[in-house]
Amino acid sequence: MNDAEATAATPPAGGARDGTVRELLKSSGIAPTAQRVEIARFLFHRAQHLSAEQLLAGIDAAGGRVSKATVYNTLGLFVRHGLLREVLIDPERVFYDSNTARHHHLYNADTGELSDISTDDVAVQGLPALPDSVELEGIDLVIRVRNRQRD
Amino acid sequence: MNDAEATAATPPAGGARDGTVRELLKSSGIAPTAQRVEIARFLFHRAQHLSAEQLLAGIDAAGGRVSKATVYNTLGLFVRHGLLREVLIDPERVFYDSNTARHHHLYNADTGELSDISTDDVAVQGLPALPDSVELEGIDLVIRVRNRQRD
DNA sequence: TTAATTGCAAACATTTTGCAGGTTC
DNA sequence: GAACCTGCAAAATGTTTGCAATTAA
Numbered sequence A, B: 001m002n003d004a005e006a007t008a009a010t011p012p013a014g015g016a017r018d019g020t021v022r023e024l025l026k027s028s029g030i031a032p033t034a035q036r037v038e039i040a041r042f043l044f045h046r047a048q049h050l051s052a053e054q055l056l057a058g059i060d061a062a063g064g065r066v067s068k069a070t071v072y073n074t075l076g077l078f079v080r081h082g083l084l085r086e087v088l089i090d091p092e093r094v095f096y097d098s099n100t101a102r103h104h105h106l107y108n109a110d111t112g113e114l115s116d117i118s119t120d121d122v123a124v125q126g127l128p129a130l131p132d133s134v135e136l137e138g139i140d141l142v143i144r145v146r147n148r149q150r151d
Numbered sequence C: 001t002t003a004a005t006t007g008c009a010a011a012c013a014t015t016t017t018g019c020a021g022g023t024t025c
Numbered sequence D: 001g002a003a004c005c006t007g008c009a010a011a012a013t014g015t016t017t018g019c020a021a022t023t024a025a
Helices: A020-027 A034-044 A052-061 A068-080 B020-027 B034-044 B052-061 B068-080
Strands: A049-051 A085-090 A093-097 A103-108 A114-118 A123-125 A134-147 B049-051 B085-090 B093-097 B103-108 B114-118 B123-125 B134-147
Touching (some): A020 A034, A034 A068, A049 A052, A052 A068, A052 A093, A085 A103, A085 A134, A085 B085, B020 B034, B034 B052, B049 B052, B052 B068, B052 B093, B068 B093, B085 B103, B085 B134
Parallel strands (some): A103 A134, B103 B134
Antiparallel strands (some): A049 A093, A103 A114, B049 B093, B085 B093, B103 B114
16 A cells, blocks of 8 residues: 655666666666567666556556566566566565665655665674575665654 | 475564463453464464464464464454564565564575574664654564575 | 454455467577 | 567466454453
């Protein structure tokens, strides 16, 4: 029910905009089809957090024409290729973060507002030594807050 | 498809076991119905991470008789009363952590194994000053790893 | 006996899938 | 023209809800 909205903090990882998007995709080993370019343009224009539905609606509103299946396919593809980061904050839906630089999140459960926190401000201390059998995939830090006043 | 399994690290928050569960519920302002006691016994017997489905299956296997609706109702109730903590790690389903003491998580995306990390080992440094309008609800730190070797 | 709780089944929302038609190199 | 993509609609989850029957204080 909450509307998670992006609060840009740092520029998009790839720094890709407009025509450059095609290059970004190619250099990531992704065939730059019309739909993928459309989606990438929308996503990487600025750092933001979007659900699949929000993305689809946004592209629609911008006059784009991409099917739901392709949106899901493409989001998964971008995540696998490291262009996008999944953010699991709301059990109802997955959010996709077009800022892939290392950073953390501040989430207001009441407003649904999701904002970035730089690792300069908040850091994780004392990472455990990982067994040789595994490798670090990522560190997800979410600071959850809510508006003051009890139920 | 992964099976998230618990790796106990610290004893259950309430330290409740057997008959004491009834007291735990009462002192939390929860009417101790047969089903809730059943669920609480199962959950708080030890620190663990369970999905709703796993909980239901576990109770079933133990000879208990609780409906799916009641499982979901009760999990939500326990979370609202602070007896349980939601863990959002897998977009497919919510996990519930019966260890409500402050701690972090280590998640192996390949095996689905989820284990606790003490705040003595890994700590978050430099919490931002929060505006007066909000209060801290919690800090979720997940260290994601996967087995070595590429796709 | 009045309010709260349970269980069933149906309803929901998000995400995935099968497959026919298109596109690309 | 062979492999890959797209879009539609249907299917597959996990979770919630409506409501009648049951239980509890």
